Amino acid sequence: MNHSKNATDSHNEDQTNTEPTDAYIALGSNVGDRERLLHEALLLIDRHPAIQVTRISGIYETDPVGYTDQPAFLNMTAALSTTLAPIELLHVLLEFEQQLGRTRDIRWGPRTIDLDLLLMADVQMDEEVLTLPHPRMMERAFVLVPLHEVLSSGHPLQEQVNQIAVRALKDGEEGIALWNTINWPGASAHSAN
Numbered sequence: 001m002n003h004s005k006n007a008t009d010s011h012n013e014d015q016t017n018t019e020p021t022d023a024y025i026a027l028g029s030n031v032g033d034r035e036r037l038l039h040e041a042l043l044l045i046d047r048h049p050a051i052q053v054t055r056i057s058g059i060y061e062t063d064p065v066g067y068t069d070q071p072a073f074l075n076m077t078a079a080l081s082t083t084l085a086p087i088e089l090l091h092v093l094l095e096f097e098q099q100l101g102r103t104r105d106i107r108w109g110p111r112t113i114d115l116d117l118l119l120m121a122d123v124q125m126d127e128e129v130l131t132l133p134h135p136r137m138m139e140r141a142f143v144l145v146p147l148h149e150v151l152s153s154g155h156p157l158q159e160q161v162n163q164i165a166v167r168a169l170k171d172g173e174e175g176i177a178l179w180n181t182i183n184w185p186g187a188s189a190h191s192a193n
């Protein structure tokens, strides 16, 4: 990736944080060309001057959870490095959801793309507009299975995430199966570096 990501870029005028921070996001899609939408979302995110996609997981096909009368999802996760503050990153993700045709009709219902912010360094906050860590992530195998592929070694949640993910894959009861991997330029395995 040869995008300019310096702090003087016009997209960065509101930036409050100049040190890059690790963040983890979950991506989901169950409407339209699901795989293309995930790929488009990653490209939009990586092209943002203050964000770099550093690792991506495989893509998993998953049974719908919560509201079950809807098509299967494709889910994946990505590790990011960003100089944005948490709320700024959330707004960028919400803007990209809009660009990719996201509408909000049924809670937990079908969507072209869902971009959830899971973790951002050791930030903890509990506001309606942004709760970190994501309040439902530890109960969602469709998040934890791909997350265990990209979580940095030594991350405080690594052991817990790995345990749940390995159990979900072994039991085979969570309706999760590896679907594909995205061909990401410069990627070795699932790394986007």
Ligand SMILES: Nc1ncnc2c1ncn2[C@@H]1O[C@H](COP(=O)(O)OP(=O)(O)OP(=O)(O)O)[C@@H](O)[C@H]1O
Binding pocket: 090, 094, 104, 107, 108, 109, 114, 115, 116, 117, 118, 127, 128, 129, 130, 131, 132, 133, 134, 135, 136
């Ligand atoms: N960690 C977070 N990541 C993304 N959105 C969040 C987060 N915390 C709070 N929100 C808020 O939740 C709102 C609704 O998000 P969204 O429609 O994607 O929910 P959902 O994906 O249907 O359900 P869930 O939140 O259970 O994943 C967003 O507009 C955002 O302001």
Ligand SMILES: Nc1nc2c(c(=O)[nH]1)N=C(CO)CN2
Binding pocket: 027, 028, 029, 062, 063, 064, 065, 066, 067, 073, 075, 108, 109, 114, 142
């Ligand atoms: N399998 C699966 N189920 C879901 C998903 C999702 O991404 N994958 N997202 C939801 C709302 O965030 C609700 N249910």
